[in-house]
Amino acid sequence: MIEPEHNSEEVTRVLFQDFPEWMVVSFYIVAFAAIAVFLYGCYVQIRKYRRGASVNIKDIGHGIADMVKSMLAHKTLKRRDKAAGHAHALIFFGFALLFIGTSIITLDYDITGPLLGLNFWHGSFYLWFSLVLDIAGVALIGGLLYMMYRRKWLALPKLDYARPDRSPEDPDYDRNSYRREDWAFLWTLIIIGITGYVLEAARLVWLAGDPTVWDYRWWSPVGTALAYVFQGLGMSAEGGEALRLYSWWIHGVLALAFIALIPFTKVKHIFTAMGSLALRDPTPSSRLPMVDLEGDKIGYNRITDFSWKHLLHLDACTKCGRCHEACPANATGYPLSPRDLVLSLREFAADKLEKGSLPKDGDALSVLGDGPNQIRSETLWACRTCSACVEICPVGIEHVPMITEMRRQLVEQGDMEPTVQTALQQIQKKGNSFGENKRKRPAWTKKLDFEIKDARKEPVDILWFVGDYASFDPRYQKVSQAFAKILNAAGIDFGILFEAEMTAGNDVRRVGEEGLYQHLAESNIETLEACDFQRVVTTDPHSFNTLKNEYPEFGGKYNVQHASTLIRKMLNSHEIKLKKKLSNNTVTFHDPCHLGRLNKGYDAPRESIQMLGANLVEMKRSRDNSFCCGAGGGRIWTPDPVDHEKPSENRMREAAEIEGLDTFVVSCPKCMNMFEDSVKSTGNEKNIKVREVIELVAECMGLDDAPEPADEKSTAEA
Amino acid sequence: MKILVAVKQIAALDEDFELREDGKDVDPDYLDYELNEWDDYSYEEALRIMEAGGEGEVEIVPVTVGPDEADDGLRRCLAKGGERGIRIWDDAITGSDPSAIARILVKVIEREQPDMVFAGTLSSDHSFAQTGMAIAAGLGWPHAAVVNHLEYKPGDSSAVVHRELEGGLEEKLSIDLPAVLTIQLGINDPRYASLRGIKQAKSKDIEVLSHGDLGLSDDDVGEKGSLSRVRRMVIPEKGQAEMIEGTAAEQAERVAQIVKELKGAA
Numbered sequence: 001m002i003e004p005e006h007n008s009e010e011v012t013r014v015l016f017q018d019f020p021e022w023m024v025v026s027f028y029i030v031a032f033a034a035i036a037v038f039l040y041g042c043y044v045q046i047r048k049y050r051r052g053a054s055v056n057i058k059d060i061g062h063g064i065a066d067m068v069k070s071m072l073a074h075k076t077l078k079r080r081d082k083a084a085g086h087a088h089a090l091i092f093f094g095f096a097l098l099f100i101g102t103s104i105i106t107l108d109y110d111i112t113g114p115l116l117g118l119n120f121w122h123g124s125f126y127l128w129f130s131l132v133l134d135i136a137g138v139a140l141i142g143g144l145l146y147m148m149y150r151r152k153w154l155a156l157p158k159l160d161y162a163r164p165d166r167s168p169e170d171p172d173y174d175r176n177s178y179r180r181e182d183w184a185f186l187w188t189l190i191i192i193g194i195t196g197y198v199l200e201a202a203r204l205v206w207l208a209g210d211p212t213v214w215d216y217r218w219w220s221p222v223g224t225a226l227a228y229v230f231q232g233l234g235m236s237a238e239g240g241e242a243l244r245l246y247s248w249w250i251h252g253v254l255a256l257a258f259i260a261l262i263p264f265t266k267v268k269h270i271f272t273a274m275g276s277l278a279l280r281d282p283t284p285s286s287r288l289p290m291v292d293l294e295g296d297k298i299g300y301n302r303i304t305d306f307s308w309k310h311l312l313h314l315d316a317c318t319k320c321g322r323c324h325e326a327c328p329a330n331a332t333g334y335p336l337s338p339r340d341l342v343l344s345l346r347e348f349a350a351d352k353l354e355k356g357s358l359p360k361d362g363d364a365l366s367v368l369g370d371g372p373n374q375i376r377s378e379t380l381w382a383c384r385t386c387s388a389c390v391e392i393c394p395v396g397i398e399h400v401p402m403i404t405e406m407r408r409q410l411v412e413q414g415d416m417e418p419t420v421q422t423a424l425q426q427i428q429k430k431g432n433s434f435g436e437n438k439r440k441r442p443a444w445t446k447k448l449d450f451e452i453k454d455a456r457k458e459p460v461d462i463l464w465f466v467g468d469y470a471s472f473d474p475r476y477q478k479v480s481q482a483f484a485k486i487l488n489a490a491g492i493d494f495g496i497l498f499e500a501e502m503t504a505g506n507d508v509r510r511v512g513e514e515g516l517y518q519h520l521a522e523s524n525i526e527t528l529e530a531c532d533f534q535r536v537v538t539t540d541p542h543s544f545n546t547l548k549n550e551y552p553e554f555g556g557k558y559n560v561q562h563a564s565t566l567i568r569k570m571l572n573s574h575e576i577k578l579k580k581k582l583s584n585n586t587v588t589f590h591d592p593c594h595l596g597r598l599n600k601g602y603d604a605p606r607e608s609i610q611m612l613g614a615n616l617v618e619m620k621r622s623r624d625n626s627f628c629c630g631a632g633g634g635r636i637w638t639p640d641p642v643d644h645e646k647p648s649e650n651r652m653r654e655a656a657e658i659e660g661l662d663t664f665v666v667s668c669p670k671c672m673n674m675f676e677d678s679v680k681s682t683g684n685e686k687n688i689k690v691r692e693v694i695e696l697v698a699e700c701m702g703l704d705d706a707p708e709p710a711d712e713k714s715t716a717e718a
Numbered sequence: 719m720k721i722l723v724a725v726k727q728i729a730a731l732d733e734d735f736e737l738r739e740d741g742k743d744v745d746p747d748y749l750d751y752e753l754n755e756w757d758d759y760s761y762e763e764a765l766r767i768m769e770a771g772g773e774g775e776v777e778i779v780p781v782t783v784g785p786d787e788a789d790d791g792l793r794r795c796l797a798k799g800g801e802r803g804i805r806i807w808d809d810a811i812t813g814s815d816p817s818a819i820a821r822i823l824v825k826v827i828e829r830e831q832p833d834m835v836f837a838g839t840l841s842s843d844h845s846f847a848q849t850g851m852a853i854a855a856g857l858g859w860p861h862a863a864v865v866n867h868l869e870y871k872p873g874d875s876s877a878v879v880h881r882e883l884e885g886g887l888e889e890k891l892s893i894d895l896p897a898v899l900t901i902q903l904g905i906n907d908p909r910y911a912s913l914r915g916i917k918q919a920k921s922k923d924i925e926v927l928s929h930g931d932l933g934l935s936d937d938d939v940g941e942k943g944s945l946s947r948v949r950r951m952v953i954p955e956k957g958q959a960e961m962i963e964g965t966a967a968e969q970a971e972r973v974a975q976i977v978k979e980l981k982g983a984a
Contacts, residue, residue, distance in 0.1 A: 411910065413909070414912075415909070519913055
């Protein structure tokens with residue numbers, strides 16, 4: 001190798017090389033203008049968020065740490081769409097490196113150089129810098145090419161912005177402008193990337209005679225390869241010089257325009273997504289926002305009622321469609337898509353809150369209604385608060401709390417299904433949604449051949465909070481009886497609250513009737529406080545969720561367990577003695593949302609089933625991707641219309657695809673209620689039985705003396 | 719304009735209940751109190767007229783005759799709208815029949831001077847369906863009972879009402895104000911009163927009056943002021959139903975046996 005005649009530590013790239021002064025000045029004018037536009041845009045956005053309601057942010061330090069972690073790992077982006085996640089990582093890291101690189105040049109040339117006489121962008125630092133940025137450019141362009149391919153050729157349904165809940169005449173039906181913006185974004189970035197290489201290659205062709213450039217060309221491998229192509233095509237040094245000048249300007253102006261437009265376009269998700277993730281509430285759906293009932297208003301009606309944090313969440317949405325795909329309401333044709341809800345609200349906020357002043361007529365700020373970008377009440381009532389949307393959202397948007405806040409307003413206005421109204425009125429009067437007399441709550445215990453302790457009168461180890469459906473639903477009463485028998489056989493010291501128990505209020509709160517919820521919580525806590533017990537156990541995931549996560553805010557801090565956890569423990573410790581196993585059964589398990597997604601109780605029911613010896617086969621959608629039975633969030637009180645598929649039917653059809661399936665196992669009274677219906681309405685009742693984990697355990701313990709309902713049927717038919 | 723809505727906190731029966739020792743009423747231990755279902759509809763109808771009018775144009779006032787507990791019913795109304803309610807009670811009023819209740823309400827109406835008075839067609843506990851019409855008689859106002867549709871804009875001097883008649887027949891008539899209307903179920907979809915709304919309605923004013931405040935004497939109210947009195951309440955014996963079980967042949971045999979028994983008895 002020939003020793004260079006120059007000092008390699010002085011190698012660098014001469015900025016604005018051979019530019020006339022007016023050109024350099026022009027560039028700085030454009031650059032400052034771009035930064036000014038960017039800053040103005042940021043001001044408009046921040047002003048918009050500040051027009052939202054205030055909110056307490058807890059533990060922002062943790063939030064930021066989590067955000068940085070999930071951003072670096074791209075964890076949330078890779079879920080259920082690995083390829084898109086990897087492509088995004090290429091774009092993200094490529095862009096980040098290129099942006100940092102450009103900033104380093106600015107730092108050296110415009111700040112530390114002129115102000116401190118400190119220049120560091122030369123020599124080996126410069127060479128490594130060139131190499132890293134060349135590779136970053138490949139990553140960026142590669143990622144963008146995949147995204148273009150994905151948008152154009154994969155034709156993913158989740159990327160179709162047409163709204164299933166609008167008709168083509170509606171102004172907010174297909175949102176074509178989003179599609180144009182997506183493509184403008186991809187093309188702008190890819191052209192910036194490509195012109196970067198063209199410019200680099202043209203410069204090499206132009207300065208091929210300069211050893212301080214040419215000898216180091218392989219530190220920019222892509223540019224160099226392209227330079228050889230140009231030379232091969234007959235490009236001269238002069239040609240290189242001219243091309244370099246043009247591509248320099250195209251590259252520079254596009255990059256600056258890109259920066260200027262960040263706050264005005266989807267590009268802002270760079271910032272809003274980070275903010276949204278950092279501010280994310282770790283338990284958005286399991287513990288709904290607290291309300292001061294004495295306050296002037298309740299819930300979200302006007303867009304200015306939204307907390308600034310929720311307004312920021314809206315802007316973080318990148319329309320990735322994961323929630324659209326996961327939502328059980330959307331999947332079965334109800335007029336709700338979490339994505340469309342978020343986008344409507346975002347457009348509404350942009351329309352009303354980005355202008356210099358707020359509209360004079362406060363009612364113009366109401367998000368509830370049938371107008372463009374308003375949220376219809378039927379949309380809000382379609383939600384089952386299963387939290388599939390919140391759980392999969394890669395940027396931490398809190399759909400369920402927002403929906404609940406809007407429902408709180410609907411409840412206040414009295415705008416709800418008559419059946420929901422009846423249920424709430426029954427709960428107001430009688431403490432249960434069945435409209436049954438309080439005295440009937442413990443009626444299911446009469447069929448037992450032993451007495452259950454009254455936890456109000458004597459101390460117990462386990463206080464069993466039975467819940468509404470487990471007390472009154474005739475099918476699930478059998479499960480409650482089986483659970484009592486299991487506990488009794490295992491010698492567990494347990495008791496119930498008899499008629500003093502009221503519905504826990506999980507669904508009442510999710511419907512948006514916060515006043516009634518708080519009344520229920522306070523009444524139940526008062527009852528519980530007067531009892532002597534070690535832990536609370538319930539078979540109902542809804543009661544479990546609210547007792548565990550929501551009662552503490554009202555002073556009810558208890559050790560709360562779901563029955564499946566207790567069952568698993570008793571199986572492990574052999575407190576439960578099995579007389580037989582289910583080795584001949586092929587079963588599948590349906591995760592209840594309030595046990596699984598909301599409280600991560602995925603394993604206890606599965607391990608219990610496996611300890612019974614059954615062959616457990618998973619459905620395609622399981623665990624965090626479990627598909628809601630359709631009963632949550634108060635939807636159990638609204639009959640589903642007969643003319644379209646119910647979520648529970650959709651689910652049962654999925655289960656029926658499992659070869660040889662004989663038992664569909666649930667672990668929730670409401671799931672039981674839904675699937676007992678759908679197993680019949682989908683024509684699967686002959687092949688598949690719907691049973692509770694508890695019933696399986698009772699059967700294996702030899703406690704199920706009563707014949708099974710399906711058996712009765714088969715003998716009757718025979 | 720003003721609409722007075724007469725409402726009632728009714729006694730709802732449990733499935734199992736016992737009668738009071740004097741046999742004239744149900745043992746109160748077995749009663750739940752709640753707003754009469756018809757009153758949800760009549761109050762909703764008044765609310766809709768209020769909302770159709772301009773700010774402050776229409777005032778609606780729920781009024782009830784009943785003890786302290788009846789405040790709950792008024793609050794349930796006020797939670798939905800309206801700023802004040804009126805409750806009339808003192809011990810002498812105990813035992814009033816619809817004619818005596820109407821006498822009390824007439825006095826309230828003369829004091830309040832409303833343009834319309836709404837009442838439920840009947841109350842679900844005693845099912846007299848008299849109070850509304852007795853009020854109209856006491857006032858000498860035009861009246862319409864069992865109204866299932868109402869067309870009225872605030873400021874109009876008359877209203878068009880539809881009445882439900884026997885055999886699915888409907889009568890449409892126009893009625894001059896002031897008037898008394900008794901409202902039938904199903905005329906609208908009553909809105910829900912949230913618990914928060916009911917609690918907040920506690921800050922709204924409920925004026926409590928005695929019969930004396932209205933210029934009535936002890937002879938005007940209670941049993942003395944009534945045209946009817948409860949003598950006895952009884953639970954009629956239920957007809958005996960028998961579920962016939964067994965195979966088709968066994969069932970047929972049992973049916974034949976019953977027929978024979980009945981013939982023999984006749």
